[in-house]
Amino acid sequence: DAMVIQNPRYQVTQFGKPVTLSCSQTLNHNVMYWYQQKSSQAPKLLFHYYDKDFNNEADTPDNFQSRRPNTSFCFLDIRSPGLGDAAMYLCATSRGWSAGGDTQYFGPGTRLTVL
Amino acid sequence: GIQVEQSPPDLILQEGANSTLRCNFSDSVNNLQWFHQNPWGQLINLFYIPSGTKQNGRLSATTVATERYSLLYISSSQTTDSGVYFCAVEHSGGSNYKLTFGKGTLLTVNP
Numbered sequence A: 001d002a003m004v005i006q007n008p009r010y011q012v013t014q015f016g017k018p019v020t021l022s023c024s025q026t027l028n029h030n031v032m033y034w035y036q037q038k039s040s041q042a043p044k045l046l047f048h049y050y051d052k053d054f055n056n057e058a059d060t061p062d063n064f065q066s067r068r069p070n071t072s073f074c075f076l077d078i079r080s081p082g083l084g085d086a087a088m089y090l091c092a093t094s095r096g097w098s099a100g101g102d103t104q105y106f107g108p109g110t111r112l113t114v115l
Numbered sequence B: 001g002i003q004v005e006q007s008p009p010d011l012i013l014q015e016g017a018n019s020t021l022r023c024n025f026s027d028s029v030n031n032l033q034w035f036h037q038n039p040w041g042q043l044i045n046l047f048y049i050p051s052g053t054k055q056n057g058r059l060s061a062t063t064v065a066t067e068r069y070s071l072l073y074i075s076s077s078q079t080t081d082s083g084v085y086f087c088a089v090e091h092s093g094g095s096n097y098k099l100t101f102g103k104g105t106l107l108t109v110n111p
Helices: none
Strands: A003-007 A012-013 A020-027 A029-038 A042-051 A052-058 A063-066 A073-078 A087-094 A111-115 B004-007 B010-014 B019-025 B031-035 B043-048 B054-056 B061-064 B070-076 B081-093 B105-110
Touching: A003 A087, A012 A020, A020 A029, A020 A087, A020 A111, A029 A073, A042 A063, A073 A087, B004 B081, B010 B019, B019 B031, B019 B081, B019 B105, B031 B070, B043 B054, B043 B061, B070 B081
Parallel strands: A012 A111, B010 B105
Antiparallel strands: A003 A020, A020 A073, A029 A042, A029 A087, A042 A052, A063 A073, A087 A111, B004 B019, B019 B070, B031 B043, B031 B081, B054 B061, B061 B070, B081 B105
């Protein structure tokens, strides 16, 4: 009973070639997140959506964009991948309870390789 | 922003041993979660625990919010417990829904 699904699990792209990573959820959660995790580091939040409201982290490069066409799906677009963008990309969801109790649930991740 | 420090950074155990992982945070929090990242990279929820104590099988966690720390206890460790354990917090005075992660504790359980 997968709850947060990410496709593909492994993605190889070429330097400068646009790539899109996909996330879907069956939890009907309001909030969806994208994190970048490089080797031996903690996950770093790139941006999140509360419903259709997009919230970008201040230090997220312009090269990273996101789309959320409906509640269930969220996409991460990397417009011109560089070697430094090779990482694990994690999608997460949460209900969106602002008063606390808002547990985040993570998908299995997509490991991106840039050649 | 809020600071999250985890200790120890690395821990090696023999199967069957017990361990305690610590998470210190620098300000009040709405949310604190413990995660286990398995060797394939998936982050698995262990506990949502902004305060109090919870237990789930061989794992338990305690958060003392007034003293700004949380502890994760692993008893009778198994090789499948190996991986990275992350503590992540949502700052009370910060942006809603944003988790700040510690750097993690790498646990290796040897047979």
